[in-house]
Amino acid sequence: MKCLALILTAVSSLAGAQTLRIGLAEDPDILDPTLARTFVGRIVFAGLCDKLLDLDEKLNIVPQLATSYEWSADNKTLTLKLRSGVTFHDGEKFDAQAVKFNLERHKSMQGSNRRGELAVVSSVDAVDPSTVRINLSAPFAPLLAVLTDRAGMMVSPKAAQAAGEKFGAHPVCSGPFRFAERVAQDRIVLERFANYWNKDAIHFQRIVYLPIVDATVRLANLRSGQLDFIERLAPSDVPALKSDSRFKIDRIVEIGYQGITINTGKSELAQKNPLGRDARVREAFELALDRDAIVKVAMEGEAQVGNQWVAPNNRYYAKNVPIPKRNVARAKELLKQAGVTNPSFTLMTPTTSDAQRVAQVVQAMAKEAGFDVKIQSTEFATSLNLADKGQFEAYVLAWSGRADPDGNLQTFIACKGPLNSSGYCVPEVDEAIEKARTTLDPAQRAKYYEVVATHVARERPIIYLYHRNWLWAHSAKLTGLRTVPDGMVRVQGLQMK
Amino acid sequence: MLNYLLQRLATIVPTLFFVSVLIFGLQQLLPGDPAIALAGEDRDPNVVAFLRAKFHLDEPLPLRYWYWLSGVLHGDLGDSVRIQKPVTELIVEKLPVTIQLATMAILIALVIGISAGVISAVKKDTWWDYAANVFALWGLSTPNFWLGILLILLFAVQLGWLPASGYVSPFEDLRANLAAMIMPAFVLGNAFAAVLMRHTRSAMLQVLSSDYVRTARAKGLDERVVVLKHALRNALIPIITLGALGLGELLGGAVLTEQVFTIPGFGKLIVDAVFNRDYSVVQGVVLFTATVYITLNLLADLAYFLVNPRLRH
Numbered sequence: 001m002k003c004l005a006l007i008l009t010a011v012s013s014l015a016g017a018q019t020l021r022i023g024l025a026e027d028p029d030i031l032d033p034t035l036a037r038t039f040v041g042r043i044v045f046a047g048l049c050d051k052l053l054d055l056d057e058k059l060n061i062v063p064q065l066a067t068s069y070e071w072s073a074d075n076k077t078l079t080l081k082l083r084s085g086v087t088f089h090d091g092e093k094f095d096a097q098a099v100k101f102n103l104e105r106h107k108s109m110q111g112s113n114r115r116g117e118l119a120v121v122s123s124v125d126a127v128d129p130s131t132v133r134i135n136l137s138a139p140f141a142p143l144l145a146v147l148t149d150r151a152g153m154m155v156s157p158k159a160a161q162a163a164g165e166k167f168g169a170h171p172v173c174s175g176p177f178r179f180a181e182r183v184a185q186d187r188i189v190l191e192r193f194a195n196y197w198n199k200d201a202i203h204f205q206r207i208v209y210l211p212i213v214d215a216t217v218r219l220a221n222l223r224s225g226q227l228d229f230i231e232r233l234a235p236s237d238v239p240a241l242k243s244d245s246r247f248k249i250d251r252i253v254e255i256g257y258q259g260i261t262i263n264t265g266k267s268e269l270a271q272k273n274p275l276g277r278d279a280r281v282r283e284a285f286e287l288a289l290d291r292d293a294i295v296k297v298a299m300e301g302e303a304q305v306g307n308q309w310v311a312p313n314n315r316y317y318a319k320n321v322p323i324p325k326r327n328v329a330r331a332k333e334l335l336k337q338a339g340v341t342n343p344s345f346t347l348m349t350p351t352t353s354d355a356q357r358v359a360q361v362v363q364a365m366a367k368e369a370g371f372d373v374k375i376q377s378t379e380f381a382t383s384l385n386l387a388d389k390g391q392f393e394a395y396v397l398a399w400s401g402r403a404d405p406d407g408n409l410q411t412f413i414a415c416k417g418p419l420n421s422s423g424y425c426v427p428e429v430d431e432a433i434e435k436a437r438t439t440l441d442p443a444q445r446a447k448y449y450e451v452v453a454t455h456v457a458r459e460r461p462i463i464y465l466y467h468r469n470w471l472w473a474h475s476a477k478l479t480g481l482r483t484v485p486d487g488m489v490r491v492q493g494l495q496m497k
Numbered sequence: 498m499l500n501y502l503l504q505r506l507a508t509i510v511p512t513l514f515f516v517s518v519l520i521f522g523l524q525q526l527l528p529g530d531p532a533i534a535l536a537g538e539d540r541d542p543n544v545v546a547f548l549r550a551k552f553h554l555d556e557p558l559p560l561r562y563w564y565w566l567s568g569v570l571h572g573d574l575g576d577s578v579r580i581q582k583p584v585t586e587l588i589v590e591k592l593p594v595t596i597q598l599a600t601m602a603i604l605i606a607l608v609i610g611i612s613a614g615v616i617s618a619v620k621k622d623t624w625w626d627y628a629a630n631v632f633a634l635w636g637l638s639t640p641n642f643w644l645g646i647l648l649i650l651l652f653a654v655q656l657g658w659l660p661a662s663g664y665v666s667p668f669e670d671l672r673a674n675l676a677a678m679i680m681p682a683f684v685l686g687n688a689f690a691a692v693l694m695r696h697t698r699s700a701m702l703q704v705l706s707s708d709y710v711r712t713a714r715a716k717g718l719d720e721r722v723v724v725l726k727h728a729l730r731n732a733l734i735p736i737i738t739l740g741a742l743g744l745g746e747l748l749g750g751a752v753l754t755e756q757v758f759t760i761p762g763f764g765k766l767i768v769d770a771v772f773n774r775d776y777s778v779v780q781g782v783v784l785f786t787a788t789v790y791i792t793l794n795l796l797a798d799l800a801y802f803l804v805n806p807r808l809r810h
Binding site for chain 2: 027029030032036037038039110111112113115116165166168169182183184185186187210211212213214216217220221223224225226379380381382383384385388399400411418419
């Protein structure tokens with residue numbers, strides 16, 4: 001009996017000592033929430049740094065380090081009640097002063113990527129140790145969603161002050177796992193944080209994130225048992241893996257989108273090309289496209305078709321601006337009306353395989369309506385530069401998405417949006433975007449977005465095509481995965497059965 | 498000899514200077530604004546402006562070159578912007594990996610290439626010869642990444658004998674290290690073995706038809722002794738040169754193989770840095786590699802000088 005107990009103890013301690021091995025599609029950048037800028041880095045942060053607020057599967061805002069929030073009557077102050085008993089990985093206490101420090105760091109640190117997201121935050125008051133008040137220069141509805149991402153991640157003030165701009169080399173947060181080691185391009189190792197406030201939800205001793213760029217090799221690692229979980233499974237690998245009972249596939253419709261940005265006014269090139277010059281030509285181009293076929297051919301069916309910056313199942317999707325059906329005859333007629341029966345334009349396409357496939361399918365479809373689409377494969381960093389300068393006619397571009405629709409819209413469509421490569425600028429649209437930002441009522445916001453959707457669908461600075469599925473593949477024994485549309489791998493509740 | 502040494506050392510300085518100008522200049526030819534590439538998906542204008550100022554991107558090229566060079570002269574190769582690590586630290590981290598991979602690959606190539614070359618020459622115009630030639634053709638024409646993926650599918654997924662990819666330090670676990678390195682080393686070695694095989698074969702054929710080999714055979718020596726002791730030794734001279742060149746090439750990083758097997762070596766480091774416009778890393782690593790080349794070249798020349806007494810006068 002004693003022997004059995006010993007064995008059981010040994011087995012349970014072994015289970016407790018388990019390591020979760022996660023295969024990432026890229027090598028993350030700096031592990032400092034203030035400076036970080038990649039999607040893949042956020043996956044690692046999900047294990048490392050807790051945020052003030054979090055998202056659930058339906059994109060609702062739920063508590064994490066803040067247990068509740070309350071807006072003031074004028075919507076210009078957000079008061080957060082903080083969780084007690086939370087400590088950072090270095091033993092420092094998490095309190096209102098720490099929140100104040102972090103938000104101010106996001107706003108003032110040189111090179112901060114969070115400054116734009118928190119631009120409306122004018123000051124932060126630590127009311128008492130468990131209450132923090134965020135004062136805004138104007139009401140800003142997306143703030144809650146912003147606090148569910150890197151801007152809401154809290155790092156240890158003491159460690160951040162000591163390390164300065166090198167903090168990312170050894171981050172200290174308050175998440176379920178603490179930073180242990182990083183070998184560039186090889187692995188990031190996190191160790192379980194014994195004093196985590198929600199430690200009962202943590203069932204692994206260690207997480208190892210391994211960046212493996214090649215999707216086939218990532219999958220081979222999963223199949224050979226060297227990884228427990230991989231993100232971004234290639235759509236073409238789904239059928240083969242589906243038939244293998246040792247593994248499971250999870251899919252989540254992303255909060256981002258894949259679309260084609262059209263230069264309608266960013267530079268003089270817009271006026272030189274019928275596509276940028278004439279909305280009828282853009283309409284004809286869109287009518288030449290069959291989104292279902294694009295998804296089927298280019299994405300092996302692993303995406304949801306769409307025509308707005310949010311997917312059709314999102315609460316802010318404007319239902320009375322539906323996805324247009326393919327109509328080649330009408331497209332030809334429109335081209336005739338515009339006086340250009342065979343318009344030609346260059347479609348700048350990053351060299352990723354997804355983008356290349358989309359461009360090829362689009363090229364073939366548009367040809368049937370009379371378009372001569374020239375694909376210009378361009379290395380990603382170069383393509384971004386050309387887009388910013390307006391040195392393109394049309395550009396295949398994906399956006400990883402933000403939880404609040406504003407994050408998918410304002411920056412691309414508003415006149416002064418920093419990523420407005422189209423050069424689109426309509427005062428009415430700007431006004432609606434601004435109102436949707438300053439209104440907290442979701443129903444009212446949806447109405448403003450409807451105004452924007454109507455304009456964008458008519459003027460087409462961006463033709464939205466689809467929303468990809470985040471494809472996760474993992475050992476069938478791994479349970480407790482939460483499929484939140486932001487694509488982050490939340491480690492709370494994960495366990496190997 | 499001292500004069501010669503001084504002369505050679507004196508040429509190193511201008512060579513390195515030229516290399517540094519070339520590295521810096523070529524990097525500037527890359528299209529795309531590094532500040533935009535580094536600013537990430539959001540491309541926040543404040544961040545772009547900050548990065549431009551930080552890396553002096555708005556300043557004249559010669560001035561930027563001077564900033565970099567003065568850092569290098571003080572032993573500071575700069576920091577990786579992407580992951581905030583000093584470039585020297587990255588080099589120290591990656592160098593052992595690349596050296597091990599290159600050495601293992603060369604050993605595999607030498608063993609396979611020389612044996613196949615010798616057999617093919619000795620058994621000229623037999624099935625052995627044809628088979629070795631087919632092997633060489635296969636090795637030369639098989640893309641590394643494809644062979645790599647096939648090996649992974651066979652040995653890692655189907656048979657489960659080897660890890661699919663990744664790297665383990667030999668000081669941590671030697672067995673795991675060898676298990677992880679054998680496939681990438683074989684892939685690299687296989688391609689190079691084919692080249693070595695072709696060269697060994699032609700060198701052996703030439704030597705086997707020479708007078709002294711005929712004399713050796715006439716003396717009644719065992720054929721094995723004739724081939725291995727008399728012929729192969731002479732035939733090996735060009736092979737050794739070729740092997741040394743190959744090793745140098747592999748030390749520069751084997752990009753595709755490192756990518757497929759996720760080996761964190763030089764090749765992967767440079768490629769990732771180029772795509773992310775992580776200038777300090779590209780410049781630092783290429784300058785380091787070039788310095789190693791130049792130094793090895795100098796050592797080789799000195800060795801030649803020491804071995805060949807005629808050169809001393």
